[in-house]
Each structure stands twice: as structure tokens, then as C-alpha cells.
Amino acid sequence: MSGSHQPGSSPRILVFSTINISDPGIDLAGSRHLEYPATVQTMPVPCSSGLKPSWLIHALEKGFDGVFVASDGEECSYLPDCAERTAHIIAQTQELMAAKGIPAQRLKMAAVCSVCAEPFANYMREFSEALKRLDADASVA
Amino acid sequence: MTDKELTPDTPAEDRKIGVYICHCGGNISDYVDVEAVRDALVDEPGVVVSTTELFACSDGTQHDMIDAIKEKGLDGLVVASCSPKLHQVTFRNVAKRAGMNPYAYTQANVREQASWAHQHDREGATEKVIGLVRSAVAKTRLSDELEPLRFDTVQRSLVIGGGIAGLRAAIGLADIGLEAVVVEKAPEVGGWIGRLGATFPSDASGKEQIASMMAQIKDRRDITVYTNAELTSKAGTFGNYTVGITLHREGGDKELSLDVGSIIVATGFDSYNPDEGEYGYGMDGVVTLPEFKEMIDAAPAVGRLSYQGRPVRSVAYIYCVGSRQEAGGNEYCSKYCCTAAIHSSLLVGKVDPSIRQYHLYRDIRAYGKFELEYGASRGAGSTYVKFADDAPPTVEKLPKGGLGVTVTDLLTTSHEVTIPVDLVVLVTGMVPRENKSLIDLLKLPLGTDGFFNEIHPKLRPVETVVDGVMIAGCCQAPRTAAESVQAGLAAVAQSAALLKKGYAELEPLVALVDPEKCVGSGECLSVCPYESITMIEWDGRKVASVDPSTCKGCGGCVPLCGVDAIDLLGYTDAQMRAAIEELISVEGPIVEAVKEPVS
Numbered sequence: 001m002s003g004s005h006q007p008g009s010s011p012r013i014l015v016f017s018t019i020n021i022s023d024p025g026i027d028l029a030g031s032r033h034l035e036y037p038a039t040v041q042t043m044p045v046p047c048s049s050g051l052k053p054s055w056l057i058h059a060l061e062k063g064f065d066g067v068f069v070a071s072d073g074e075e076c077s078y079l080p081d082c083a084e085r086t087a088h089i090i091a092q093t094q095e096l097m098a099a100k101g102i103p104a105q106r107l108k109m110a111a112v113c114s115v116c117a118e119p120f121a122n123y124m125r126e127f128s129e130a131l132k133r134l135d136a137d138a139s140v141a
Numbered sequence: 142m143t144d145k146e147l148t149p150d151t152p153a154e155d156r157k158i159g160v161y162i163c164h165c166g167g168n169i170s171d172y173v174d175v176e177a178v179r180d181a182l183v184d185e186p187g188v189v190v191s192t193t194e195l196f197a198c199s200d201g202t203q204h205d206m207i208d209a210i211k212e213k214g215l216d217g218l219v220v221a222s223c224s225p226k227l228h229q230v231t232f233r234n235v236a237k238r239a240g241m242n243p244y245a246y247t248q249a250n251v252r253e254q255a256s257w258a259h260q261h262d263r264e265g266a267t268e269k270v271i272g273l274v275r276s277a278v279a280k281t282r283l284s285d286e287l288e289p290l291r292f293d294t295v296q297r298s299l300v301i302g303g304g305i306a307g308l309r310a311a312i313g314l315a316d317i318g319l320e321a322v323v324v325e326k327a328p329e330v331g332g333w334i335g336r337l338g339a340t341f342p343s344d345a346s347g348k349e350q351i352a353s354m355m356a357q358i359k360d361r362r363d364i365t366v367y368t369n370a371e372l373t374s375k376a377g378t379f380g381n382y383t384v385g386i387t388l389h390r391e392g393g394d395k396e397l398s399l400d401v402g403s404i405i406v407a408t409g410f411d412s413y414n415p416d417e418g419e420y421g422y423g424m425d426g427v428v429t430l431p432e433f434k435e436m437i438d439a440a441p442a443v444g445r446l447s448y449q450g451r452p453v454r455s456v457a458y459i460y461c462v463g464s465r466q467e468a469g470g471n472e473y474c475s476k477y478c479c480t481a482a483i484h485s486s487l488l489v490g491k492v493d494p495s496i497r498q499y500h501l502y503r504d505i506r507a508y509g510k511f512e513l514e515y516g517a518s519r520g521a522g523s524t525y526v527k528f529a530d531d532a533p534p535t536v537e538k539l540p541k542g543g544l545g546v547t548v549t550d551l552l553t554t555s556h557e558v559t560i561p562v563d564l565v566v567l568v569t570g571m572v573p574r575e576n577k578s579l580i581d582l583l584k585l586p587l588g589t590d591g592f593f594n595e596i597h598p599k600l601r602p603v604e605t606v607v608d609g610v611m612i613a614g615c616c617q618a619p620r621t622a623a624e625s626v627q628a629g630l631a632a633v634a635q636s637a638a639l640l641k642k643g644y645a646e647l648e649p650l651v652a653l654v655d656p657e658k659c660v661g662s663g664e665c666l667s668v669c670p671y672e673s674i675t676m677i678e679w680d681g682r683k684v685a686s687v688d689p690s691t692c693k694g695c696g697g698c699v700p701l702c703g704v705d706a707i708d709l710l711g712y713t714d715a716q717m718r719a720a721i722e723e724l725i726s727v728e729g730p731i732v733e734a735v736k737e738p739v740s
Contacts, residue, residue, distance in 0.1 A: 049697040
């Protein structure tokens with residue numbers, strides 16, 4: 001179950017990237033040696049509009065502390081309404097998370113373009129820190 | 142090498158997967174303990190070979206992989222190396238050459254997305270790579286035997302647009318052995334270039350360039366050009382499209398039907414048309430760059446540069462009109478206009494070197510060898526004045542006649558000066574051409590700038606998401622004539638790569654409906670913009686069905702099925718779930734490494 005990472009450790013994050021747009025951006029972050037936590041794992045799919053909410057839930061239930069959807073945004077070469085479709089998938093997932101008692105903060109979405117290396121690395125650092133704070137707050141409570 | 146040999150007890154239904162972890166010289170192994178990764182994979186279910194290689198992509202290693210696949214009867218292959226963008230095709234071909242289904246290959250991206258991103262966290266990077274490779278093995282373990290969809294290809298390409306990019310592409314197609322059909326909407330071919338005199342950088346006449354191309358085309362039986370014509374229908378799929386062309390002729394339209402293998406869209410651009418009053422546009426003496434170019438081209442015949450019969454003795458150029466605007470406008474740079482304006486000033490100098498010329502600019506983007514034109518223009522006496530982005534020049538009529546351009550010179554005294562001139566040239570950029578019917582017909586994606594969108598600007602620069610439909614020239618982005626020709630020839634090369642084999646293969650990673658699960662609601666039909674989903678009769682009831690030849694493999698229909706009846710091959714529900722589970726399977730706490738932050 002999510003939120004189980006140990007104090008001092010880095011939260012485990014699963015990134016769903018897109019093969020043509022955001023994955024090249026994530027590649028570029030590596031090529032430029034922009035470091036982000038090694039506990040970030042990436043799983044590429046053709047388009048963020050093809051993600052099933054159940055996969056996002058599955059990741060959180062299996063132990064990822066956070067899920068990040070690096071969407072195509074307006075640049076999607078498949079679907080002109082990709083941003084709206086992906087936002088709908090996120091909304092559906094958040095409903096399922098609420099029903100299961102998983103905090104909404106464990107799911108993030110942002111458009112990551114094919115050259116968005118620095119934004120991606122920043123997103124990962126910030127999301128990792130946010131998840132740490134979330135778990136710290138939960139342990140205090 | 143650490144190999145786990147197959148034993149007679151291995152169940153026949155088990156997959157036999159080879160895992161190769163690449164050192165990439167030291168690009169991976171300097172930051173990841175590749176031997177630890179290899180050892181972690183040895184006992185994974187289905188893994189028969191787990192080994193490290195100095196360079197997995199080298200010819201020698203490829204041959205070793207082929208031998209291992211054949212000797213050990215491998216039916217799955219995983220290579221943990223660089224980004225799939227670089228070598229997915231390489232290793233799919235290795236699988237193919239060894240007789241393995243190429244879609245039983247999965248690449249784990251452990252260089253760009255692990256070793257290079259975590260150079261100060263060897264332990265964390267190693268654990269991450271173990272997860273990534275296990276995940277790739279899980280996907281391979283559940284991979285299906287997929288075969289590319291094979292079609293015979295028509296050895297003919299359609300070129301839409303008879304400008305310089307389209308005509309050069311047509312000649313290139315014919316040179317490479319593909320018949321070319323050019324469809325031009327206007328009564329004449331040539332586009333913008335066909336109307337121009339001297340063009341940069343060589344002063345070659347645009348009109349003569351087009352005339353030379355047309356002379357070549359007229360001598361060839363494998364190129365057909367239709368003017369006053371437009372594409373009005375398209376059916377079929379990549380490699381074998383049937384297109385309808387309407388020929389607008391006196392006495393009525395004529396319809397033509399053609400089979401083509403690929404389509405190259407080279408429909409060009411429109412020039413930015415300033416609003417009334419924008420930098421004085423509409424005022425007597427204020428013209429756009431294309432209007433000015435017509436004046437320059439007409440000057441040698443009359444021996445002077447003149448505007449409406451009056452001699453022009455001084456010119457002010459205002460750069461970036463309609464380009465690099467605030468959000469909501471044209472935010473992009475049109476690239477060609479700086480050099481076009483500079484070149485125009487050199488041409489003016491040839492007509493009459495005593496004409497005073499002032500260039501008011503934000504930035505000069507005369508890139509590459511065009512820098513020489515910039516230097517020559519300054520050497521010939523043109524004055525360059527840089528203004529701030531937030532303080533553009535203003536244009537007004539002077540009481541004594543003529544125009545006054547007021548600007549603050551950013552690089553010298555920062556004093557406001559008013560320059561009296563006879564003519565103001567607004568250096569206008571390019572805007573996307575209005576072409577809704579073609580966009581709707583070909584389902585061409587547009588970028589945020591309104592130009593046609595390629596799949597990837599560097600990796601697949603002339604391909605669109607519509608298989609077999611390529612873009613070239615300024616319909617894709619503002620660019621010079623030479624760059625447009627290059628893009629046209631790139632589209633030719635891509636057409637040849639797709640068609641010349643005589644058959645084409647489509648990726649089989651398409652959506653698939655499970656008719657057992659489908660309840661026939663029909664909700665998925667409207668969510669596919671490519672109209673790939675239809676209802677069919679199956680076992681006495683209506684169910685949805687995906688046409689693999691038109692499905693783009695985006696998977697957009699997958700989450701919208703209320704009964705989970707649609708899977709995307711290569712990314713099935715079972716594969717995704719298993720891959721997620723393996724990613725998180727690494728045991729032990731992942732301790733955050735103490736490292737210097739790297740910005």
C-alpha cells in the first residue's frame with residue numbers, strides 16, 4: 001500500500017510517460033544529467049489518454065507512494081482533446097482514490113514536452129518532497 | 142557470462158527470455174552495478190540468459206544474441222541499454238533475424254532514465270535498473286505473437302502543393318523511381334518563390350528556379366502536375382490510398398481518382414497581414430516585406446526604386462512585425478524574415494547605393510551563413526538600430542511630407558530619434574495557411590502555432606501521426622526556401638523507405654476488442670477520431686471491432702470502455718499490471734543517497 005516508505009528514504013514514484021512526447025523529455029533530463037530521486041520509475045505508453053484509472057490505483061496499492069502522469073498536453077499527435085481526456089482519467093482516478101482512502105496528493109499530472117528536461121526533474125524533486133511531507137504529517141497525526 | 146540453462150523440467154509453456162544488460166562502454170556501468178542487475182535477473186521466471194555486454198548494439202554482440210536465440214530457443218528478448226528511440230528497431234531486427242517474433246522484444250531504458258540521471262546514487266540507480274529490467278521481462282513474458290500488417294504498396298506519391306518544396310519533391314520522387322502527381326490549387330505552380338526575382342543567399346531568381354524545375358518536369362513522363370485542382374477525398378490506408386482529385390475546369394469540375402502510396406503535403410504559408418494602423422500600415426508609404434520585394438524586382442527595369450511613381454530615397458525596415466508577439470498572437474519567430482529583409486537591402490543598394498536604409502530590429506536572427514549577408518549589408522552602409530521589446534518604433538506622417546519613424550536606440554545613447562524616410566517596410570513573418578478542408582480530410586494535427594505538426598522535430602521530422610502522410614516546407618513551420626526543399630527531399634526519402642520494398646508493414650500494436658466482453662453499447666465508436674471502430678455482427682449480436690489498418694495505437698479508447706473489453710496490444714491490461722508489480726518488487730529500503738544537488 002502507498003505511503004509506506006521508511007523515514008529517511010525517498011518516496012517511490014511511478015511516472016507514466018508518453019512515447020513520442022514526454023518520454024523524450026525525460027530522456028533529455030538524463031542526457032543533461034539533471035538528477036532527480038532514483039526512486040522515480042518510468043513506464044512509457046503511447047498516449048496519456050490511454051491510461052486506465054485502475055492501473056494508477058494498482059500502482060498505489062502495490063506500494064508506489066505517488067503516481068505522476070507526464071501527459072502530452074496540447075502537443076499530442078494522436079488526439080486533439082488529449083489534455084481533456086487525460087484530465088478526465090485523473091478525475092476518475094481521484095474518485096477511486098477517495099473511495100479507498102488514498103490521499104489525492106499522491107496523484108499528480110503535468111504536461112511534459114519533448115524538451116521539458118528541467119521541468120521534469122523539478123517536478124520529480126518537488127513531488128518527492130511533497131510526498132515526504134504528506135507521510136510526515138500522517139505519522140504525526 | 143551467467144547463464145541459466147534450460148532443463149528438461151522446464152514446462153513447455155514457460156517463456157524462454159534472454160536478458161542483456163549493456164555497459165554502454167561505461168555510460169551505464171560507471172553508475173550502475175550491472176553485474177548485480179544481471180545476478181538479480183538470473184532467477185526471474187522465464188529468464189534463460191542473463192548477461193552483461195560491453196556494447197549490446199555492436200555487430201559482434203548482435204551476432205551473439207542471434208546465436209543464443211537459436212541455440213537456446215529463446216522466445217523473448219530484453220535489452221537494458223539506452224533509450225528505445227535509439228535502438229528499439231536495432232534489437233527488433235536482431236529478434237527477427239534470429240527467427241523470433243520482433244514484438245517479443247522489450248527495451249529497458251536504463252541509460253537516459255537511470256545511469257545518466259542518478260550519477261551520484263549508484264545503489265539507488267542499481268535498484269531502479271533491477272526494477273526496470275524485471276518490468277521489461279514481465280511485459281515480454283506476457284507478449285503476444287504479433288505480426289506486422291502487410292500491404293502491397295502503390296509506387297506513386299501524391300504531392301499537395303506546387304511550390305518549390307512540392308515541385309522539388311516531385312522531381313525527387315521520380316528520380317528515386319516513384320511516380321509523382323502534383324496537385325496545385327492555384328492556376329499556376331511556383332507558390333511564393335515563383336513570383337520572386339533574386340532570392341537569398343545566391344541571388345538566384347525565384348521565377349527562374351521554378352521555370353527550371355517545370356522544364357525538367359515537362360520532359361518526364363513519371364510526373365504529372367494538375368493546376369486548379371484540389372484533393373477532395375481520401376480512402377484506404379498508408380501504402381495504398383485512393384484519393385479523389387477535383388479539377389476545376391471551364392465548363393465544370395472534373396473528378397479524378399488515383400491510387401497513391403504516400404502523400405506529401407507542401408501547401409506553404411501565408412504572409413502576415415498587419416492590422417490597419419499596426420506600425421502605420423494602411424498609411425501612404427507603409428508596405429509589407431512581400432510588397433516591397435515586388436517593388437525591388439520591378440526596379441531594374443525602370444532604373445530606380447519607386448513607390449507609386451515616386452522615387453524612394455530612404456527606407457526604414459521595422460523587424461518582427463507579426464512575429465514573436467505577446468501570448469495569444471504569433472509567439473514564434475518566422476526565421477526567414479531577418480535575412481530576407483537584409484537581402485532586400487543589399488538588392489536596393491545594387492539599384493542605387495545612395496538610398497539610405499535603416500533597420501530597426503529586436504534581434505537579428507541571420508543564422509549560419511546568412512551572417513555574411515548581415516555583414517555585407519552593414520558594410521554597404523545600412524544602419525542598424527536595436528529597440529527594446531517593450532518599446533517598438535512608431536510611424537507617423539511628417540508635416541513636410543514623408544514618414545517619420547521614432548525609435549529609442551538601445552545600444553548607443555538610448556536617445557529617442559525620429560528618422561525621416563520615404564518608405565517604411567514592415568518585415569512581416571509567416572502565418573499558417575487557412576486550409577480547413579484539407580486538415581479535416583487528412584486529419585492532420587496542428588501545433589499550437591497553427592502549423593502542421595510532425596511526430597518529432599528531430600527523430601521523425603517529416604512524418605505525421607497519419608501513416609504515409611508527410612509534411613514539407615512552410616506548411617510545417619516558417620523556414621527558408623532551401624530548408625523547404627530539404628524537407629521536401631526528406632519526405633521523398635521517407636516515401637521511398639516506405640514504398641520501394643513493394644509492401645508496407647504497419648505496427649501491430651493496435652487496439653483489440655474482446656467480443657466475449659463487449660456488450661455492444663457502441664460508446665467507443667464516437668471516441669476514435671480516426672473512425673477505426675465499427676460495429677460488427679459476432680455470434681448473433683452486435684459488438685465493436687477495431688480496424689487495425691486505420692487504428693493509430695494511441696489507446697484512447699481503452700479507458701473509455703465501461704466493461705474493459707478493449708486492450709491495446711503491447712500494453713494490455715495484464716502486461717501493464719505485471720510491469721507495475723515488477724517495478725515495485727525490489728526488496729529492501731531504498732535509502733536516499735547523500736549527494737550534491739545538481740541543477
